[in-house]
Each structure stands twice: as C-alpha cells, then as structure tokens.
Amino acid sequence: MRRKIIAGNWKMNMTPGEAVKLVEELKPLVKNEEADVVFCVPAIDIVPVVEAVKGSNIEVGAENMYFEEKGAYTGEISPAMLVDAGVKYVILGHSERRDYFHETSEDVNKKMKKALEHGLVPIMCCGESLTQREQGITLDWIRQQVKVGYQDIAAADAAKTVIAYEPIWAIGTGKTATTEQAEEVCKAIRDCIAEIYDEATAEAIRIQYGGSVNAGNAAELFAQPDIDGGLVGGASLKAEFGKVVCYK
Numbered sequence: 001m002r003r004k005i006i007a008g009n010w011k012m013n014m015t016p017g018e019a020v021k022l023v024e025e026l027k028p029l030v031k032n033e034e035a036d037v038v039f040c041v042p043a044i045d046i047v048p049v050v051e052a053v054k055g056s057n058i059e060v061g062a063e064n065m066y067f068e069e070k071g072a073y074t075g076e077i078s079p080a081m082l083v084d085a086g087v088k089y090v091i092l093g094h095s096e097r098r099d100y101f102h103e104t105s106e107d108v109n110k111k112m113k114k115a116l117e118h119g120l121v122p123i124m125c126c127g128e129s130l131t132q133r134e135q136g137i138t139l140d141w142i143r144q145q146v147k148v149g150y151q152d153i154a155a156a157d158a159a160k161t162v163i164a165y166e167p168i169w170a171i172g173t174g175k176t177a178t179t180e181q182a183e184e185v186c187k188a189i190r191d192c193i194a195e196i197y198d199e200a201t202a203e204a205i206r207i208q209y210g211g212s213v214n215a216g217n218a219a220e221l222f223a224q225p226d227i228d229g230g231l232v233g234g235a236s237l238k239a240e241f242g243k244v245v246c247y248k
C-alpha cells in the first residue's frame with residue numbers, strides 16, 4: 001500500500017510573518033498518521049516555517065529550485081541551500097513555471113536529477129491545457145512530459161519521487177477534473193512509469209492529483225486506485241486544508 005501524500009502549494013502567498021501564523025493555525029488541524037503532510041512554501045518563508053513546524057507531523061517543501069550547484073545565477077536557490085534549511089520536498093515543473101517562466105521538460109529533468117543527487121524528493125508536475133484536452137492529446141502530452149522529466153533517472157531514484165497530475169484548466173478555477181478524468185490520467189502516468197522502468201517502480205511511485213482540490217472533493221479523488229493524494233493550492237491557505245488532509 002502506498003502511503004498518501006497531501007501537499008499544500010502556497011504559490012506566491014504569505015509573508016514570513018503571515019506564514020508562521022498560518023502554520024500555527026493549521027498545525028492542530030492537519031494531523032493524519034496515514035499520510036505525509038507537506039507545506040510547500042515560498043523560499044523566503046522556508047526558514048521560519050521549518051522552525052514553526054518543529055515537533056509536528058508537517059514536512060516542508062520548496063516550490064522551485066535551480067539545477068546548478070552554486071555560482072553566478074542571481075535570484076536562484078540551490079538544492080544545498082534547501083537541504084541545509086531543512087527542506088525535504090521540492091515542487092518541480094509546476095505549470096505556472098512552465099507557462100510564465102518558460103521552463104521546459106528538459107529543464108525539469110535537470111532539476112529532477114540535481115534534487116535527487118541532494119536527497120530531496122521532487123514533486124514533478126505535469127498537466128494538459130484545455131486546448132490539448134479538447135484536441136484529444138492529453139495522454140500523449142502527459143506521457144511526453146513524464147518521459148522527458150525522468151530521462152536518465154535510475155529506477156531506484158524514480159521510485160522515491162512524486163508526480164502531481166494537474167490539468168491546467170482545473171488550477172485555481174474551481175473546476176475540478178471529474179474523478180474519472182483524474183484517475184484515467186493518473187493511471188496512464190503509472191503505466192508510463194511501468195513502461196520506462198518496471199512494475200515495481202510504477203507501484204512504488206506516488207501520484208497526486210491537483211486542481212481545485214477542496215474539502216468537498218478530496219475523499220472521492222483520494223479513494224481512486226491510482227491517486228495517492230493531492231497537491232493543493234487555494235485550499236491549503238486556510239483552515240479548510242485540515243479537512244483535505246483528514247479527508248476520511
């Protein structure tokens with residue numbers, strides 16, 4: 001049985017002061033011993049949030065990372081910086097980074113390898129646009145994102161990673177994919193992992209659904225055989241996140 005993983009993605013929200021207050025509010029609400037609970041927070045919030053979650057079941061993730069070790073890359077954050085600060089997970093290739101900051105799957109692949117080298121667990125995002133869904137190329141597109149993202153990554157490393165399927169048209173729109181749509185793509189991702197590696201790796205890897213997850217739809221989504229939890233935006237910034245984490 002794969003352990004569920006429910007992660008909040010705060011995106012560009014919460015000043016350091018606000019972040020600590022939110023953690024204090026959510027700490028007692030997100031206790032679920034059957035799931036890994038992760039708060040992925042803006043870089044500047046990492047240090048105070050790591051301090052604030054001490055003694056709780058919450059682990060901290062970053063929202064991005066650069067693929068070089070160190071040097072003249074103004075404004076970027078290195079994997080060693082994240083590890084030293086107490087970060088365990090890192091979101092890579094979120095559709096907002098692909099769209100607004102022109103990240104390619106090749107960039108994401110470089111970041112995946114570098115994160116794994118440093119012992120960070122990547123949460124690699126993939127997802128189709130509404131146009132792609134309407135064109136009927138969703139599964140082809142997702143398979144391509146996964147195949148390029150995992151290029152030259154060993155099976156043992158791949159098994160540790162998390163993939164978040166986030167249809168772009170469902171992000172921040174209140175328009176959740178139907179349970180069937182979400183399960184269909186998550187299953188296709190698992191099949192793709194089996195194709196690249198083997199059944200054991202496909203069974204081990206955790207696949208989340210993301211896109212307007214809330215207290216009302218989490219239980220049904222997370223009950224699907226290939227959905228191992230969620231990557232949650234808007235609802236992770238309020239008390240409602242407690243209901244998403246404790247969805248049963």
Ligand code: 13P
Pocket residue numbers: 009094166170171172173174210211212213231232233234235
């Ligand atoms: P929403 O939950 O706000 O739709 O955001 C989803 C998301 O992008 C998480 O990474």
